[in-house]
Amino acid sequence: MNNADIAVICSASIDLQWEEKETITLDTPYGPTSDAITLGKVRGKKVAYMPRHGYKHIYAPHTVPYKANIRAFKSLGVKRIFSIQTVGSLQPDIKPGEFVVIDQFVDRTSGRSCTFFDGPDVAHLSAAYPFCPETRELAVKCAKELGITVHEKGTCVIIEGPRFSTCAESQWFTNMGWHVVNMTLYPECILAREQEMCYSSVALVTDYDSGIVAQGNVKPVTHAEVGRVAAENVEKSAKLLLSMIERIPDEQHCGCDHAMDGARF
Numbered sequence: 001m002n003n004a005d006i007a008v009i010c011s012a013s014i015d016l017q018w019e020e021k022e023t024i025t026l027d028t029p030y031g032p033t034s035d036a037i038t039l040g041k042v043r044g045k046k047v048a049y050m051p052r053h054g055y056k057h058i059y060a061p062h063t064v065p066y067k068a069n070i071r072a073f074k075s076l077g078v079k080r081i082f083s084i085q086t087v088g089s090l091q092p093d094i095k096p097g098e099f100v101v102i103d104q105f106v107d108r109t110s111g112r113s114c115t116f117f118d119g120p121d122v123a124h125l126s127a128a129y130p131f132c133p134e135t136r137e138l139a140v141k142c143a144k145e146l147g148i149t150v151h152e153k154g155t156c157v158i159i160e161g162p163r164f165s166t167c168a169e170s171q172w173f174t175n176m177g178w179h180v181v182n183m184t185l186y187p188e189c190i191l192a193r194e195q196e197m198c199y200s201s202v203a204l205v206t207d208y209d210s211g212i213v214a215q216g217n218v219k220p221v222t223h224a225e226v227g228r229v230a231a232e233n234v235e236k237s238a239k240l241l242l243s244m245i246e247r248i249p250d251e252q253h254c255g256c257d258h259a260m261d262g263a264r265f
């Protein structure tokens, strides 16, 4: 097997209960991927999997080879990417242990290589609605059926990192009404869209960000609680991914495979 229909990319290692699998390495015009790709069958579907920081977690958020990872999935024939992101909450009603199916983002990164169209082939992707509506809807439905507390929408602000936000930065994000914060959603989501693959992101809330903690609106989460919540989130996200993989229809009805139509002037 040298192809896949679905790719899963996560921050932590996730057990996908493989029915069969092999490990491959791929080089791309953008260099090597974060790590070897596991390729095989999950619930009867052809799946590719890779942790975005590498199995040994050697890539910081700003050094993840996003372009190589996305191009590698594309070269395997992947049509849909299920992304799992670890996030901090910016709002009191989005609690540690809960999931958010992201529908918008605000990019606060800087200097990342964020497009396949640096020239001479130039294009301007429409990013008004950056995530696949079909796989988003499926994520919400599957999460609810599994009894996971899920927020159906949310805006994720992506910071450059690797440092966390100051209280002032974080309070600004909260006051803007944005919901969660992380360091890796961008440019991964946009690169996938430029390659005309469906991309949905389920954000796993680990803790509250520094701003609302400083405001005294929520109780700070202890290190022990963060560890417990993170472990539970990995377990729940594996169940969610398995359910999504099982139920995703073969045909796409979302238009993501035509995302670049009209992008070239």
Ligand SMILES: [Zn+2]
Binding pocket: 132, 133, 134, 135, 197, 198, 199, 252, 254, 255, 256, 257
């Ligand atoms: Zn789609």
